Amino acid sequence: MSLMVDIKKKLKGFTLDVFFETKGEYLGILGASGSGKSMTLKCIAGIEMPDEGRIVLNGKVLFDSEKKINLKPQDRNSGYLFQNYALFPHMTVEENIGVGLACSKKEKEEKINGMIESFHLQGLEKKYPNQLSGGQQQRAALARCIVYKPDVLMLDEPFSALDSYLKEQLQTGVLELLKLYNGEVLMVTHDRDETYRFCKNLVIIDKGRSILLGNTKEIFKQPKLFAAARLTGCKNISKCEVLSSHRVHVVDWDVILETEKTVTQNIKYVGIRAHDFQMIDAVEAKNEKNRVECKINKIVEDVFEYNVFFENKTIKKENDNAVILYKVKKEEWDNKKDRENLYLKIPEDAILLLE
Amino acid sequence: MQMSPIIISMKTASAAVALTFLLGLFAARWIVKIKSEKAKMVLDGILTMPLVLPPTVIGFFLLLIFGVNRPVGKFLLGFLGVRIVFSWTATVIAAVVISFPLMYRSARGAFEQVDQNLIMAARTLRMSEKRIFWRIIMPLALPGVTAGGILAFARGLGEFGATAMIAGNIENRTRTLPLAIYSEVAAGDMQTASYYVIVVLVISFVVVVLTNYFTMKERKYLK
16 A cells, blocks of 8 residues: 655645655644645545646556646545535435445445444434434545545545534544555644544645655654644744754743754754643752743633743843743642742753754 | 417427526536636626527527528528428527526526535546536536526516517417517407416416425425
C-alpha cells in the first residue's frame, strides 16, 4: 500500500502546493480552515483537477500532468467521506450503500447486508438520512465508502458536523470500525486532538503549502516551524534573538532562556506550550535560570483548569504580544499559597525552537 | 358555448407541454454542463428571449420561418405536403415556443440547486454520469422540474398572440379557448365568453393543485 501526492493548483488567493507520501499508516492532514486541505483530498479523489503534478496510488498513476493522465473519479477506487456525509437524501440507507455497486442482485444484497451489520445499522435499512442521528449518518456514509473496498479512504473533517459531547464517543467507535478496512487512510482536520488520537503520521498544510511531514508525536514534540507550532496548539510563540548556541533572548516577553538543544542561526521564534510551565516559589526562583516573575492579567476558569494570562513583571518594553498563557490544573493552582508573587519556570526541554 | 375550443385547447396544451418538457429538460441539462460562463450567458439569453418578447413578435418570426413562401415552409409543403400556417400544428408550435423558457429556466434552476457535493460523492461511488443524472439529479430536481412543467402547461393553454399570428382564428380548427374568448367578446357575447373563462379557470386550478399534491407525495423523504 502506498500513496504519493505531489500537486500544484492555483486557487483564489493562494497556490496549493502539496507533497507527501504514505505507506499504509493513518495520515493526518492538519491545517487551518481554507488552507487547501479539502482541495487536496478532492484532487486525489479526482473531483477536482490539479494544474500540475502526479498522484500515484499503489503503483497506479491516477494523475500525471506531464503524461496527460487524469483518471475519472469513477476509475480511481478511492473512498471519500464528505464533511456533511453527502448521503443521498431521497434514498434509504440500504439504497445509499448499494447505489453504485455493479454486480448481481444477490451479491449486492449480500454486500449491503454485510455492511449494515458491521456498521451497526440494523433496523435503519429503510430509513432516510434525515431520519438518522448524526452518528448514524456518519456510519451509513462510512459504510457506503467501504463497501467498494477502496484503495484509499479519505475522511474530510469527519467529526466537525457532530455535537462535541457525541464527538469523543464516536471517535472511538469510528476508530474501531476503520479496523474493518485495510488501505490508506487520510484524515483532514483542523483539530489537533483528532490528529493526535487517530494519525500515526502527519502533514501540516499552511496557506496551501505542505510545510512539514513526519511522525505525529514527533511533530507535536518538536514542530520546528512557526506555523506547525500554531497548528499543533502552541499558544505562546514569540520572536527571538539568538545570543549563543544555548541562549536566546525572547523578544516579546523580554526573557533570556537557556536551551537544552543547540540553537542555530535560522531559529526565529520560540514557543512554549501553555501546560509546560512549572510553578516555583521565590526561594527556588533565585537559583533558577529560566524563570519568569509574573504579573497576572486575568484568570479564566475552565472545567478542569485555569487559564492564567500573565506578563513578565520585569519587562522593559510593553507590547501586544507580551501576554503569556499558562494552563494549570485547578487543584495545583488552588494549593498554591503565595499567588501574588508568582514565579514560573520554563523547563529547558519544553522550549520549542522554531524557524 | 361550443366544445371545440375546449378540445382544441386541451389537445394543443397537452401536445405542447409534452414537447416543451423534453426540450426544456434537454436545454437545461446542456446549459448546466457548459463550463464557459460567457457562453452560458449568451445561450441562456437566446433561450429566454420568447419569455420577454411580445408574443406577436414571436408570431412574426414563426411566420418568417413557416410561411409557405419561406424556405422551411416551402420545403415542408413541397416535399412532405404539410402546410404549417393556419393549421392545428401551428397552435402547438406557437405554444411550445412561448412556453419553452418557463420550462427551461425552472429545470435549469432545479438542476443547479442540487448539492454539488452529492454529485461529487456519486462520482466517487463509481456512478456513471448518465446514472448520476437519472438517479440523483432528476429525483432531487423533480419538484422544480414539475413546477416548470405546470407553468409551461398553463402558459401554453393561455397562448394568444403568437397563435393568432401563425395559426389564425379558424373556428373548429385553430380557435383555442383564449381566441374563442376574444372572438365572443369582440362579437359582444359576454355570456358565452364567461363560460369559456370559467373552463380556463377550472382547468388551470386543477392542474396546479394536482401537481402540488404529487410533488408533496414524492418528497416523503423530507418528513
